[in-house]
Amino acid sequence: MSASAEVAAAVCGFGAGFDIDVREHLTEHRTALREFHRTAARHTECVVTWVD
Template structure:
């Protein structure tokens, strides 16, 4: 499950993104954009839809501070970690489902 989520968020490292290699998109200070091809998008959509949210959250600490730290949110996170994760997983599922339905690729850029 971790690999699936990482791929959906970070893309594939071997994708052809040379068309994005210019200063307006990639300034060289962080990782370059990555791409998921249409088949990878469909695979990701199916994988995301198969995630059991209850199982995903089962091992998460009941302490909001500990849960935030495990998720990498840091000490400044305010709110319900579980609700945040559920909301964002739902949004990611919807995004990938729609992209797969349309046969689209996805370009991922984290800054």
């Protein structure tokens, strides 16, 4: 992992042992979340997000 990838992982709150591409990881999870919201919208369901 390059120094910039390590910095990106640290900025995102991932620990020092995080050894995969941060962009790939976040893109994968963003895609899953987007599909979740699309499915909810198709079923006219609400999604509540709680951020503490």
